[in-house]
Amino acid sequence: MRKCPNCSVDNEDNAKFCSNCGAALSNVSPAPTDIKATPAPAPTTGPGEGKVIAALILGIVSIVIAFIGIFVASFICGLIGVVCGIVGICLAASAYKNGKRGGMFIAALICSLIGLIFAAVIFIIGIIMMAAIVSAGTY
Numbered sequence: 001m002r003k004c005p006n007c008s009v010d011n012e013d014n015a016k017f018c019s020n021c022g023a024a025l026s027n028v029s030p031a032p033t034d035i036k037a038t039p040a041p042a043p044t045t046g047p048g049e050g051k052v053i054a055a056l057i058l059g060i061v062s063i064v065i066a067f068i069g070i071f072v073a074s075f076i077c078g079l080i081g082v083v084c085g086i087v088g089i090c091l092a093a094s095a096y097k098n099g100k101r102g103g104m105f106i107a108a109l110i111c112s113l114i115g116l117i118f119a120a121v122i123f124i125i126g127i128i129m130m131a132a133i134v135s136a137g138t139y
């Protein structure tokens with residue numbers, strides 16, 4: 001389309017004069033195509049990236065805390081580990097919704113799941129131990 005410089009009416013590209021007012025269009029170039037309209041490539045660090053890293057860290061933390069729980073404060077360590085594992089899984093799921101896939105996401109999910117299960121076992125052992133101590137104290 002050629003826009004008339006005089007009355008702003010659109011004319012055919014090959015028109016030499018405006019169909020509305022008759023003004024010469026020869027010096028008016030067709031509307032330039034916007035070369036900047038091409039979309040920018042998707043960033044490699046999206047909102048899912050931070051979440052998946054946080055999920056991975058939480059998963060590892062829950063495993064480590066559960067491991068510590070084997071030796072000391074099983075009940076407390078198990079509880080913290082379970083919470084970290086659940087939050088890790090939630091973050092991994094959220095990252096998945098943000099389009100985060102691949103090895104990093106799988107690693108974060110597996111670490112969080114292992115941490116959650118491991119910590120849950122330690123937590124239950126902690127409860128049994130505490131119950132044993134309490135019942136032993138009543139005698």
Ligand SMILES: [Zn+2]
Nearest residue numbers: 004007018021
């Ligand atoms: Zn015109």
